[in-house]
Amino acid sequence: MRTLILAALAAGTLATPALAQTAGAPFTGLRIEGVAGYDALRDGHDKTDGFVYGGAVGYDVQLNNLVVGAEGELTGSTADTRTNNLITSGDRFRVGMGRDLYVGARVGFPLNPTTMAYAKGGYTNARVETRYDIGTTSTRDHSDLDGFRLGAGLEHQIGASTYIKGEYRYSNYGRANGSVSSYDIDADRHQLVAGVGMRF
Secondary structure, three states, rough: OOHHHHHHHHHHHHHHHHHHHHHHHHOOOEEEEEEEEEEEEEEEEEEEEEEEEEEEEEEEEEEEEEEEEEEEEEEEEEEEEEEEEOOOOOOOOEEEEOOOOEEEEEEEEEEEEOOOEEEEEEEEEEEEEEEEEEEEEEEEEEEEEEEEEEEEEEEEEEOOOOEEEEEEEEEEEEEEEEEOEEEEEEEEHHHEEEEEEEOO
């Protein structure tokens, strides 16, 4: 019995520093999350808005009062515009936002043991899908937009491994790569999203 008690005390003593380190760095580790919110794309005077949804995976390391990390995200969007009688009577033309790939980094600043403010930035590649219908004939195509993304948000822990967040991000696309040719553009995208995630 004495041996078991001494072993338990030793195990507790050895585990204490590790637990203290985890408690002192709550924003460290692998994380996965789901995001959803408002999506708006502006190209000149044209505006397309809708609902953005998807998921992300990232890894963060807390260094005293600074959190640094990397993340990747895949989202889709319901944002689209539809035009009837574009070329001739009875035709239909649709332009919709497809998948969006993002990879970047973020820097966080803990405000207290459970809440962190952060800024982010990186590369984004968004797909624009088009469809033209006339009679029973349908023609589809797409272009991929290259650009950058900047954002900022707040992350708050609601459990030992669960968190919620709110985030605004701005994306600018300067190049469109179509199936036939590539050309320069200047399109702005604004998104306001909420997220729920788990950290491992």
